[in-house]
Amino acid sequence: MDKLDLTKTDKTYYGASKKPELIALPVLPYLQMTGSGSPESDAFKAAIEAMYTAAYSIKALCKQAEQDFTVAKLEGLWWVEDMSLDPLETPRELWQWTLLIRQPDYVTAAIAEEGLQTAMKKKPHMPVERVSFGQLSEGTCVQMLHVGPFSTEPETLAIMYAYIEEQGLAISGKHHEIYLSDFRKTAEESLRTILRYPVSK
Incomplete structure (x- = not known):
């Protein structure tokens, strides 16, 4: 019996890069x-x-x-x-x-x-x-991979905010974080977190 692993099969959802990107998500x-x-x-x-x-x-x-x-x-x-x-x-x-x-x-x-x-x-x-x-249902989103402690997230968010403005978009939903690393067990400098915002024109 094959075991489904969403982190491997859904690269759009779990595969953010270190640059901001636009994605579209279903419900x-x-x-x-x-x-x-x-x-x-x-x-x-x-x-x-x-x-x-x-x-x-x-x-x-x-x-x-x-x-x-x-x-x-x-x-x-x-x-x-x-x-x-x-x-x-x-x-x-x-x-x-x-x-x-x-x-x-x-x-x-x-x-x-x-x-x-x-x-x-x-x-x-x-x-x-x-x-x-x-x-x-988040629809169109901007996401980016943040590497490091949560305290340095503002640096990554600043890049995302600039990208959102450049694209003529506005944030239309809540700040969303996906914890690729277990923050209870991983050293802060090694934490990998996807930061995501729903956006609209």
Whole structure:
């Protein structure tokens, strides 16, 4: 039985380069969980654990049905409630986020719900009840690979902002990060993160 690995089969989604580029994305299915607060907080760490617990429960169901897959990379949407403020100058405790783990197209709402119920029973101490299954439609996006610590992201974002302006585009959605590296285990200077923004004319 072949195992689906989205990071290998979807080069557009996971294959950003070190230069900004325009891509077009279809509507895609995800596990998702929304919260607020600093990424260093215990609540954020618990949210990550809950997301992976849910993802692996769904993977187990699909494997039983001979549709095994590799659990996809963790992703995050980030924003602040007052969009007139610079997020990087806003206290991290006020940051809003939605964690995402992309799902294969064959994962249905029914499969996801069964997996979530199993995960809640298996790990009742985790906030799995806050994980849901849904879709994200970002359409046309600008993305770029950032290599290094999160603290130097503004340098990469500045290049992206200039490119967006040059193309006559405007940001039309939330700051999106795809964590190609496990930031819990990888040295900061080696972190690889895709930065993405939905854009429109």
